[in-house]
Amino acid sequence: MTTTLAIANQKGGVAKTTSVASIGAALAELGHSVLLVDLDPQACLTFSLGIDPEDLELSVHHVLTKGLDPTEVVLQTDDGVALMPATIELARAEADLLTRTGREHVLRSMIEDLAARGSHYDWILLDCPPSLGVLTVAALTAADGVLVPLQCETLSHRGVGQLLDTVHDVKRFTNRDLVVWGVLPTLYDGRTTHARTVLETISETYDLEVVEPPIPKTIKFAEAPAAGRSILATSRSSKGAAAYRAVAANLVTRAGRAS
Ligand code: ADP
Ligand code: MG
Numbered sequence: 001m002t003t004t005l006a007i008a009n010q011k012g013g014v015a016k017t018t019s020v021a022s023i024g025a026a027l028a029e030l031g032h033s034v035l036l037v038d039l040d041p042q043a044c045l046t047f048s049l050g051i052d053p054e055d056l057e058l059s060v061h062h063v064l065t066k067g068l069d070p071t072e073v074v075l076q077t078d079d080g081v082a083l084m085p086a087t088i089e090l091a092r093a094e095a096d097l098l099t100r101t102g103r104e105h106v107l108r109s110m111i112e113d114l115a116a117r118g119s120h121y122d123w124i125l126l127d128c129p130p131s132l133g134v135l136t137v138a139a140l141t142a143a144d145g146v147l148v149p150l151q152c153e154t155l156s157h158r159g160v161g162q163l164l165d166t167v168h169d170v171k172r173f174t175n176r177d178l179v180v181w182g183v184l185p186t187l188y189d190g191r192t193t194h195a196r197t198v199l200e201t202i203s204e205t206y207d208l209e210v211v212e213p214p215i216p217k218t219i220k221f222a223e224a225p226a227a228g229r230s231i232l233a234t235s236r237s238s239k240g241a242a243a244y245r246a247v248a249a250n251l252v253t254r255a256g257r258a259s
Contacts, residue, residue, distance in 0.1 A: 001122075002111070002115070002120070002121055002122065002123070002124055003122065003123050003124075003144055003145070003255040004111060004123075004124040004125075004126065004142055004143045004144050004145075005123070005124070005125050005126065005143060005144065005145050005146065005147055005181065005251070006126040006128055006136075006139040006140050006142070006143040006145070006146045006147070007019055007020050007125060007126065007127055007128060007146075007147050007149060008126075008128040008136055008139065008140065008146055008147075008148060008163065009128075009130075009148050009149055009150065009159070009160075009163060010130055010131050010132045010136070010159050010162065010163060011130060011151075011159050012130035013151070014149045014150060014151045014186055014187070015149045015151070015186035015187060015215065015221075016127060016128060016130075016149050017040070017044045017045045017048065017127050018048075018186075018221055018224075018231075019147070019149050019184060019186065019215070019244070020036055020045055020125045020126075020127040021036070021045060021048055021049060021079070021224075021230040022230045022231055022232060022240075022241070022244035023125065023244055023247060023248050023251065024036045024079065024081040024123070024125055024230070025079045025080065025081060025229075025230040025232040025233065025244075026232055026244050026245045026247070026248035026249075027081075027122070027123050027248050027251075027252070028079065028080035028081050029080070029232065029245070029248075030248065030249070030252065032122040032123055032252070033082075033120065033121045033122045033123070034080075034081040034082065034121060034122065034123045034124075034125065035074065035081070035082045035083070035084065035114075035119075035121040035123070035124045035125070036049075036081055036082070036083050036084070036124075036125050036127065037060060037083075037084040037107070037124065037125070037126045037127065037139075038060060038083065038084065038085055038086035038127050039060065039086065039090070039107075039126055039127055039128050039129055039135045039136075039139055040086060040090070040127060040128070040129040040130070041086060041087075041088055041089075041090040041091035041093075041094075041129065042086075042088075042129075043085065043086040043087055043088065043090070044225070045083070045085075045086070045127045046059075046083065046085040046086050046087075047225065048224065048225035048228070048230070049077040049078075049079060049081075049083055049228060049229070049230070050077060050078055050227075050228025050229065051075060051077070051083065051085055051228075053085065053086065053087040053088065054087075056085055056087050058072060058073045059073060059084075059085050059086050059087040059089060059090065060073065060084045060085065060086050060090060061086070061087065061089040061090045061092070061093050063084070063110050064093050064097065064106045064107070064110065064138075065092075065093050065096045065097065065106075069113075069117070070084065070110050070113055070114050070117075070119075071114065071117050071119055073085070074114075074119065078228065078229055078233070079229055079230050079232070079233060082121070090135075093134075093135065094133050094134050094135060097134045097135075097138075098134060103134055103138065104134075104137055104138055104141045104170075104173075104174045105138070105141060105142075105174070106138050107126070107138040107139055107141065107142035108138075108141055108142040108175075110142075111124060111142055123255075126139040126142065126143060132162065132163065132166045136166070137166065137170060137174070140166065140167060140170040140174075140175060140178060141170055141174040141175045141178075142175075143175070143178060144177065144178070144179065145178070145179045145180070145181040146167060146178065146179075146180050146181060147181050147182065147183075147184050147211065148160065148163065148180070148182070148183045148184065148208070149183075149184045149186045150183050150184065150185060150186065150202065151185075151186055151187045152185050152186075152187070152188055152189075152194075152195040152196075152198045152199050152202075152214070153194075153195070153198060157198065157202050160183075160202065160206055161206070164180070164206060167180060180208060180209075181209070181211065181251075181254065182208055182209035182210055182211040183199075183202060183203065183208050183209070183210050183211065184210075184211045184215070184247065185199050185210065185214035185215065186214070186215045187215070187217045188214035188215055188216055188217060189216075189217050190214065190216065195214075199214070211247060211250060211251070212246070212247070212250060213243050213246050213247065214243070215240060215243045215244065215247070216239050216240055216243060218238065218239060218240045220234070220235040220238045220240050220241075221240055223235070231244070232244065232245070
């Protein structure tokens with residue numbers, strides 16, 4: 001059984017990419033096989049896992065828009081996870097796909113195609129771009145669940161309603177089985193009551209679960225991408241790494257419950 005999770009929030013800078021890299025590395029530490037898919041033309045996930053997008057000839061763009069065999073694009077990373085990398089060409093995919101029939105299903109077919117070709121993963125994590133465009137809708141259409149990283153500050157959750165509207169549409173038209181797994185509090189400063197209050201307000205207003213524990217705000221995260229490894233490797237025993245390990249363990253429990 002593969003569990004596919006979309007990590008989505010149309011707001012930039014809320015730690016989508018950091019969460020995908022760190023949760024992926026934590027799941028790999030637990031012995032699970034993991035594929036991370038970079039769906040952001042900025043290719044931050046690809047870069048942060050030690051691969052320079054400019055050196056790549058093939059990327060997720062070729063799979064989604066040109067029907068390339070996805071197994072030809074998957075790379076192994078030093079973090080023990082497989083990666084479907086992105087390059088800036090992906091910026092064109094959004095426009096290319098707009099006029100295509102079945103565009104919402106391109107990622108779902110890619111995942112089915114991988115399985116048909118014998119590439120099996122316990123987890124597939126989809127790193128969504130900061131928009132609610134074609135790629136995010138395709139990710140939600142391919143996913144079993146969606147995780148919403150959220151910075152616990154006033155105003156930063158103003159887009160959550162819009163994201164949930166998109167989830168609602170996806171459930172209606174392209175993926176009836178999609179489940180919102182919850183909000184993942186990121187860049188969390190637990191010393192302030194403000195952060196805690198914001199978190200409670202959000203989960204109550206939108207009736208969403210909160211995936212625990214919150215990820216603390218720490219400078220260690222700034223150092224990891226430049227090293228081409230996730231924080232689990234660059235700061236093994238930091239609070240941030242421990243928090244992501246605990247989140248990953250909770251997701252494993254949740255997946256067991258869901259399947
Ligand atoms: P997104 O993918 O949502 O745009 P990123 O994962 O790229 O967000 O994170 C945005 C910035 O915040 C990056 O510079 C990243 O290193 C930093 N960051 C992420 N998580 C933390 C954290 N817990 N503490 C401090 N900085 C963080
Ligand atoms: Mg990102």
